[in-house]
Amino acid sequence: xxxxxxxxxxxxxxxxxxxxxxxxxxxxxxxxxxxxxxxxxxxxxxxxxxxxxxxxxxxxxxxxxxxxxxxxxxxxxxxxxxxxxxxxxxxxxxxxxxxxxxxxxxxxxxxxxxxxxxxxxxxxxxxxxxxxxxxxxxxxxxxxxxxxxxxxxxxxxxxxxxxxxxxxxxxxxxxxxxxxxxxxxxxxxxxxxxxxxxxxxxxxxxxxxxxxxxxxxxxxxxxxxxxxxxxxxxx
Amino acid sequence: xxxxxxxxxxxxxxxxxxxxxxxxxxxxxxxxxxxxxxxxxxxxxxxxxxxxxxxxxxxxxxxxxxxxxxxxxxxxxxxxxxxxxxxxxxxxxxxxxxxxxxxxxxxxxxxxxxxxxxxxxxxxxxxxxxxxxxxxxxxxxxxxxxxxxxxxxxxxxxxxxxxxxxxxxxxxxxxxxxxxxxxxxxxxxxxxxxxxxxxxxxxxxxxxxxxxxxxxxxxxxxxxxxx
Numbered sequence: 378x379x380x381x382x383x384x385x386x387x388x389x390x391x392x393x394x395x396x397x398x399x400x401x402x403x404x405x406x407x408x409x410x411x412x413x414x415x416x417x418x419x420x421x422x423x424x425x426x427x428x429x430x431x432x433x434x435x436x437x438x439x440x441x442x443x444x445x446x447x448x449x450x451x452x453x454x455x456x457x458x459x460x461x462x463x464x465x466x467x468x469x470x471x472x473x474x475x476x477x478x479x480x481x482x483x484x485x486x487x488x489x490x491x492x493x494x495x496x497x498x499x500x501x502x503x504x505x506x507x508x509x510x511x512x513x514x515x516x517x518x519x520x521x522x523x524x525x526x527x528x529x530x531x532x533x534x535x536x537x538x539x540x541x542x543x544x545x546x547x548x549x550x551x552x553x554x555x556x557x558x559x560x561x562x563x564x565x566x567x568x569x570x571x572x573x574x575x576x577x578x579x580x581x582x583x584x585x586x587x588x589x590x591x592x593x594x595x596x597x598x599x600x601x602x603x604x605x606x607x608x609x610x611x612x
Numbered sequence: 613x614x615x616x617x618x619x620x621x622x623x624x625x626x627x628x629x630x631x632x633x634x635x636x637x638x639x640x641x642x643x644x645x646x647x648x649x650x651x652x653x654x655x656x657x658x659x660x661x662x663x664x665x666x667x668x669x670x671x672x673x674x675x676x677x678x679x680x681x682x683x684x685x686x687x688x689x690x691x692x693x694x695x696x697x698x699x700x701x702x703x704x705x706x707x708x709x710x711x712x713x714x715x716x717x718x719x720x721x722x723x724x725x726x727x728x729x730x731x732x733x734x735x736x737x738x739x740x741x742x743x744x745x746x747x748x749x750x751x752x753x754x755x756x757x758x759x760x761x762x763x764x765x766x767x768x769x770x771x772x773x774x775x776x777x778x779x780x781x782x783x784x785x786x787x788x789x790x791x792x793x794x795x796x797x798x799x800x801x802x803x804x805x806x807x808x809x810x811x812x813x814x815x816x817x818x819x820x821x822x823x824x825x826x827x828x829x830x831x832x833x834x835x836x837x838x839x
Contacts, residue, residue, distance in 0.1 A: 382690075382691075382692045382693065383694060387692060388694060391690065391691070391695070392695065399702055402710070403706060403709060403710070406713050406714070407713060410713055413717040413718070414713075414716045414717050414720075417716065417717070417720040420720075421720065436720070436721070533730075533731065536658070536659050536662065537659075537661025537662050537665065538661065584809050584813075585812055585814075
């Protein structure tokens with residue numbers, strides 16, 4: 378081959394061809410698989426919501442269990458007023474990322490569930506971990522101030538450290554905390570390091586996962602506060 | 613180097629010749645990517661808290677390095693040397709994204725486990741190191757063998773480190789309790805044994821890797837560098 382590989386023209390040509398090939402492969406792959414991935418995400422969301430009310434489900438039975446427990450959903454704004462909208466299709470993670478939205482433009486979905494005759498309220502929360510977004514669902518008991526169950530998840534927290542927030546040993550520490558007084562004034566839950574998590578409104582953090590634990594604390598408190606405004610109107 | 617080899621018409625080498633076998637066996641011990649070349653240390657620290665994570669990471673590196681080495685080797689005579697590093701990066705990054713997208717669509721549960729590692733695979737210096745040092749100058753088949761050797765060399769270190777860290781840090785192996793239930797305090801824990809939290813933190817990974825390096829070099833003195 379008599380092509381001079383160090384020639385600028387060749388380098389440009391090579392780069393353009395490489396970009397075109399790689400770009401085409403990735404773009405067509407992404408488009409071709411989009412529907413399947415979206416479907417998987419919907420199922421995953423249902424699994425997470427069910428996990429908050431302590432119903433274990435997997436990818437095959439989540440679709441059928443979901444309507445069995447989740448009776449209805451609604452959307453509120455940051456003042457606690459009900460607004461129009463389809464709760465399930467609201468992407469709270471995207472909304473959290475979007476810096477152009479002002480606080481009163483954000484929509485907050487609330488899922489109502491019924492389990493063994495008890496009315497439960499499921500609140501989606503979203504926040505920031507160490508490496509990326511973290512999110513979860515918090516289920517409140519019928520008194521609207523006792524935590525019934527929690528599920529957390531994350532995008533890319535450190536395995537074995539921050540990533541442990543999704544494990545039941547951590548989420549169970551939230552269960553049973555009473556987050557508001559009789560008038561439904563919110564009391565924040567603090568994540569602590571000193572092992573005093575057994576006390577009310579305190580939860581033990583994860584060793585080596587301080588920033589993620591603090592992210593959980595922030596997202597839970599920020600979001601629950603907003604929902605309390607709505608719960609007060611129900612009283 | 614490849615040009616010189618091309619001019620001398622060498623007799624066709626058998627697929628598993630001694631030279632090719634050596635490409636696989638050397639990185640397992642005397643030329644291990646982690647303990648001898650000291651590459652890929654950052655991922656070895658990050659994901660050796662649990663054996664399962666180490667296995668998933670090793671499998672991902674095996675695939676990406678195997679496919680990447682062959683692709684780079686096929687393109688080796690076309691890649692302009694001035695932009696070769698960028699080309700290598702593009703190959704690694706695209707491979708990782710392809711794997712992740714396909715898994716997301718067909719095996720969403722595996723993909724959830726893997727998503728954490730995507731960034732770590734791309735920045736793994738072993739992969740770039742093998743592309744640069746081997747695949748750029750060798751034919752596809754030896755490059756593939758070299759990739760296998762290095763991936764397994766990487767994998768066994770990862771799994772050994774994760775074995776000790778999970779066993780002594782969390783008292784489990786592959787998520788299975790070994791010493792009894794820590795929270796309930798039965799089994800070995802009822803005798804006052806406690807998990808060593810230090811094992812979970814990254815410094816212990818360095819120390820465990822250090823011990824492996826020590827053992828390896830005291831068994832094979834030729835590995836000790838004299839400076």
